[in-house]
Amino acid sequence: xxxxxxxxxxxxxxxxxxxxxxxxxxxxxxxxxxxxxxxxxxxxxxxxxxxxxxxxxxxxxxxxxxxxxxxxxxxxxxxxxxxxxxxxxxxxxxxxxxxxxxxxxxxxxxxxxxxxxxxxxxxxxxxxxxxxxxxxxxxxxxxxxxxxxxxxxxxxxxxxxxxxxxxxxxxxxxxxxxxxxxxxxxxxxxxxxxxxxxxxxxxxxxxxxxxxxxxxxxxxxxxxxxxxxxxxxxxxxxxxxxxxxxxxxxxxxxxxxxxxxxxxxxxxxxxxxxxxxxxxxxxxxxxxxxxxxx
Numbered sequence: 001x002x003x004x005x006x007x008x009x010x011x012x013x014x015x016x017x018x019x020x021x022x023x024x025x026x027x028x029x030x031x032x033x034x035x036x037x038x039x040x041x042x043x044x045x046x047x048x049x050x051x052x053x054x055x056x057x058x059x060x061x062x063x064x065x066x067x068x069x070x071x072x073x074x075x076x077x078x079x080x081x082x083x084x085x086x087x088x089x090x091x092x093x094x095x096x097x098x099x100x101x102x103x104x105x106x107x108x109x110x111x112x113x114x115x116x117x118x119x120x121x122x123x124x125x126x127x128x129x130x131x132x133x134x135x136x137x138x139x140x141x142x143x144x145x146x147x148x149x150x151x152x153x154x155x156x157x158x159x160x161x162x163x164x165x166x167x168x169x170x171x172x173x174x175x176x177x178x179x180x181x182x183x184x185x186x187x188x189x190x191x192x193x194x195x196x197x198x199x200x201x202x203x204x205x206x207x208x209x210x211x212x213x214x215x216x217x218x219x220x221x222x223x224x225x226x227x228x229x230x231x232x233x234x235x236x237x238x239x240x241x242x243x244x245x246x247x248x249x250x251x252x253x254x255x256x257x258x259x260x261x262x263x264x265x266x267x268x269x270x271x272x273x274x275x276x277x278x279x280x281x282x283x284x285x286x287x288x289x290x291x292x293x294x
Contacts, residue, residue: 010055016041017048017056070107077101078111089118131201131226133235136166139197139291144239145188145204147179148246150262158262161187163202164242168294169279170195170287171242173270175262181213188218196291199223205236245273 016034019025020041027045031038047056081092093108112118136142145163152158159179164171172191176183192199201224204210215225228235250269278284 004058010057013044013056014048014054017045020045021048070103070111074101074103075111075115078103078108079115079117082112082117130229131224133203133226134201139165139167139170139294140195140200142166143199143202144236145184145202145210146236146239146243147207147209148243150251152258152262154258156258158259160243160246160262160266162239162243162246163188163191164239165195165197165287166238168287168290169238169282170274170291171270173246173266175259175266177259179209181209181211181217184209184214185217188221188223201226203228203236206230 012034016030016036019030019033020027025033027038027041031041034041044056049056077096078092081087081095085091087095089105089109089112092112093103093105096103096108109118134141143163143165145161148160148162150158150160159176160173161176161179161184162171162173172194174187174190176187188199188202202218203226204214205228210225210227218225233240246266246269250265274287277286279286282290
């Protein structure tokens with residue numbers, strides 16, 4: 001019988017075996033009932049486990065040997081190279097090639113996969129297409145948005161939404177108790193009301209609060225949305241630095257005890273940051289001065 005991938009067949013095999021063992025059916029009677037050859041029923045009967053399982057699993061169709069199969073020495077060398085520095089398959093392949101071993105990259109990947117040395121991509125991780133990153137030539141050309149979480153002295157968690165304009169370094173922040181895609185849109189609308197310029201493109205990381213629902217909301221507002229590139233930490237360098245500035249200069253060593261204290265500190269600091277704080281990246285000007293001179 002040819003190999004099958006029918007997911008219901010393992011349970012059917014066990015049902016056929018139970019007809020013989022428990023109900024006293026003959027092999028030929030069972031074969032006629034299920035529409036299989038008696039020799040097939042006999043093989044199922046021999047393979048049936050004795051531990052009360054509900055299925056007889058389908059055996060792998062993988063051949064026992066192959067004339068071009070990798071030798072045990074090569075497999076051990078691939079695994080050893082991988083474990084030595086924990087590098088990806090491409091690096092392992094290049095190291096083996098530099099060592100004089102002629103082997104294909106696909107063979108290295110298959111070997112690492114069979115030995116469970118490759119981290120599979122999460123089924124929950126969605127891929128986002130990143131639009132070309134524009135050059136910030138005027139206010140609003142590129143805004144970076146992010147969230148930071150803080151824990152009060154009473155062990156309660158709060159979040160801070162932050163956004164910054166790459167041209168003028170103008171920034172805005174809000175303290176919230178929960179984050180979501182809908183809350184992100186509300187924060188962005190509030191930031192747009194506070195800004196004296198219109199937002200053209202928003203750049204974010206791949207957090208759940210900046211999901212496709214957030215992108216659809218921005219599209220309705222006629223604002224482009226760009227996700228940062230995977231493993232390119234410098235894409236969000238400006239907003240990450242602003243988050244660090246808030247932690248160092250706004251909160252300092254103080255650990256606010258409640259939501260109202262967080263809110264008060266953030267509001268006072270935003271006024272200082274945008275109107276009085278001198279920025280080295282702006283030639284010792286403030287964001288408000290840059291916006292006025294534009």
